[in-house]
Amino acid sequence: MDKQYKFLLPLLFGLMVALGMFLGTKYQPGSRISKDDPVIKLKEVLSVITSSYMDTTSENQLINNAIAGIFDNLDPHSTYIPSNKLENINEQLEGGFEGIGIEFSLVQDTLFVIEIFRGGPAETAGVKQGDKIIYIDDEIISGKKLNNEQLINRLKGKKGSKVRIKVLRQNKSGLTEISITRDKIALSSITACYKINEFTGYIKLSNFSANTYNEFLDSIYKLNPENLHELVLDLTDNPGGYLNTAVDIADEFFSTKKLIVYTEGRNKKLEKFISTSTGSLKKVRLIVIIDENSASASEIFAGAMQDWDRGIILGRRSFGKGLVQQQIPLSDKSAIRLTVARYFTPTGRCIQKPYLKDKNDYFSDLLNRYEQGELTSLDSVKFPKGYKYKTDKGRIVYAGGGIMPDIFVPLDTSENSPYLTKLIKNEVIYRFSVLYMDRHRDQLKINNPSFKDFEKNFKDGNLLLLQLVKFAGKEGYKRNHEEIGKSSNQIVLLLKALIAKQLYGNNYFYQVLNQNNPELNKAIDILNSPDYWKVIHVD
Numbered sequence: 001m002d003k004q005y006k007f008l009l010p011l012l013f014g015l016m017v018a019l020g021m022f023l024g025t026k027y028q029p030g031s032r033i034s035k036d037d038p039v040i041k042l043k044e045v046l047s048v049i050t051s052s053y054m055d056t057t058s059e060n061q062l063i064n065n066a067i068a069g070i071f072d073n074l075d076p077h078s079t080y081i082p083s084n085k086l087e088n089i090n091e092q093l094e095g096g097f098e099g100i101g102i103e104f105s106l107v108q109d110t111l112f113v114i115e116i117f118r119g120g121p122a123e124t125a126g127v128k129q130g131d132k133i134i135y136i137d138d139e140i141i142s143g144k145k146l147n148n149e150q151l152i153n154r155l156k157g158k159k160g161s162k163v164r165i166k167v168l169r170q171n172k173s174g175l176t177e178i179s180i181t182r183d184k185i186a187l188s189s190i191t192a193c194y195k196i197n198e199f200t201g202y203i204k205l206s207n208f209s210a211n212t213y214n215e216f217l218d219s220i221y222k223l224n225p226e227n228l229h230e231l232v233l234d235l236t237d238n239p240g241g242y243l244n245t246a247v248d249i250a251d252e253f254f255s256t257k258k259l260i261v262y263t264e265g266r267n268k269k270l271e272k273f274i275s276t277s278t279g280s281l282k283k284v285r286l287i288v289i290i291d292e293n294s295a296s297a298s299e300i301f302a303g304a305m306q307d308w309d310r311g312i313i314l315g316r317r318s319f320g321k322g323l324v325q326q327q328i329p330l331s332d333k334s335a336i337r338l339t340v341a342r343y344f345t346p347t348g349r350c351i352q353k354p355y356l357k358d359k360n361d362y363f364s365d366l367l368n369r370y371e372q373g374e375l376t377s378l379d380s381v382k383f384p385k386g387y388k389y390k391t392d393k394g395r396i397v398y399a400g401g402g403i404m405p406d407i408f409v410p411l412d413t414s415e416n417s418p419y420l421t422k423l424i425k426n427e428v429i430y431r432f433s434v435l436y437m438d439r440h441r442d443q444l445k446i447n448n449p450s451f452k453d454f455e456k457n458f459k460d461g462n463l464l465l466l467q468l469v470k471f472a473g474k475e476g477y478k479r480n481h482e483e484i485g486k487s488s489n490q491i492v493l494l495l496k497a498l499i500a501k502q503l504y505g506n507n508y509f510y511q512v513l514n515q516n517n518p519e520l521n522k523a524i525d526i527l528n529s530p531d532y533w534k535v536i537h538v539d
Contacts, residue, residue, distance in 0.1 A: 208241030240296025265341030286311030322352030
């Protein structure tokens with residue numbers, strides 16, 4: 001066993017005892033508890049409960065709750081993951097799952113195929129975008145009021161297994177039966193990649209999974225690296241992922257022997273991650289966009305770029321997670337995710353925000369920031385005193401509460417309204433777009449064979465807005481003319497983006513949505529203003 005894992009042996013032993021020896025043990029009157037053995041004490045407590053409690057109890061549930069309670073006394077990011085949740089969590093980190101390869105939406109008890117993963121089993125078997133799935137195997141789905149989780153469980157399955165679906169297809173009578181052999185489906189962490197102009201690329205990264213580095217290199221290739229002078233890397237809403245993935249991507253922007261990050265813990269020796277000579281983007285000017293939801297590996301990347309003055313960090317203060325977790329599987333297919341070290345940016349900054357209060361306060365921090373005006377006003381941003389550091393060129397940066405961007409861009413709330421919030425939160429706009437596409441898909445494809453055609457021809461925003469408001473009213477969302485007027489541009493833009501996504505793919509969803517993206521617009525302004533680059537160097 002590696003040295004860094006040895007300190008886990010007592011904890012793992014205690015958990016194994018809890019999961020094994022405790023179960024089925026009966027309380028023996030007069031038995032004695034060793035004052036020096038908390039495991040025996042816990043065993044006795046469980047025995048008393050299972051033999052004498054007034055109601056029926058689940059021993060497994062008691063054990064799971066007890067384990068969870070242990071982690072309540074550790075940092076906010078150390079946690080116990082029950083077996084029934086582990087698979088979904090691992091899928092995001094590993095960048096894939098086993099299934100048929102579709103994105104679906106349940107609208108008015110009908111299962112619509114929204115998007116088909118290119119090269120996946122569903123596409124190979126002949127499933128088409130817009131199909132309505134009526135049967136899965138021999139079970140009728142339409143009208144049964146199943147939730148998304150139940151539907152996912154019916155469509156996912158082991159690689160090589162088969163599932164039969166019957167679909168209702170536009171302009172075709174009767175049902176079409178399709179047999180699909182499940183396979184490994186890759187989940188892309190690159191949600192958008194396109195050229196802003198001839199020399200400038202844009203990449204939006206949703207997380208740092210096991211596949212992200214290779215996906216990133218593929219995206220750079222698509223942007224034509226020989227003609228790529230500038231890159232905007234969007235890490236907003238990116239919760240992080242693997243540290244090594246963040247290091248590998250950062251390495252592409254540095255020359256050799258630059259410290260990217262280092263980690264250290266009580267039982268984990270100092271480990272430094274140093275850049276190599278393989279970086280392919282050393283000459284590319286870089287802007288990194290972050291926000292209050294950018295965390296962990298996102299902050300590792302942004303911190304390295306900031307400390308070496310390698311790129312401009314733009315947006316709002318990041319989440320502030322500077323802790324490294326190790327996931328350790330348990331014998332019952334659950335796992336513990338334990339914090340084993342802190343990470344530090346090249347200047348020595350630990351950007352972990354304080355967690356002295358309970359976990360509810362910790363995870364409510366973003367709400368507190370919003371209420372205190374930090375997301376909309378630079379003057380409201382507060383860092384602990386004495387946490388100032390200097391970058392390679394002497395600029396002041398901060399620790400103890402996330403990455404503070406070089407250029408602050410406030411959250412734009414000018415077009416927000418309670419009406420818009422309700423429609424987004426309850427997926428009313430999304431459901432309307434699915435039904436709209438079901439009625440107009442064929443004609444839209446004929447009139448708009450390319451995204452350029454779509455951009456040129458899209459002129460029915462007000463009509464779409466009226467149709468949406470009418471649809472929302474039928475679903476119980478009353479009209480509020482003042483709020484609708486305030487949010488009309490945002491609603492139409494979101495509808496346009498959702499239609500573009502269903503016509504051309506996810507990449508075009510962001511191309512539309514980014515037309516009113518304050519952070520990206522500011523980034524473009526900076527790229528066109530040489531004065532901003534005086535303190536930033538490219539190796």
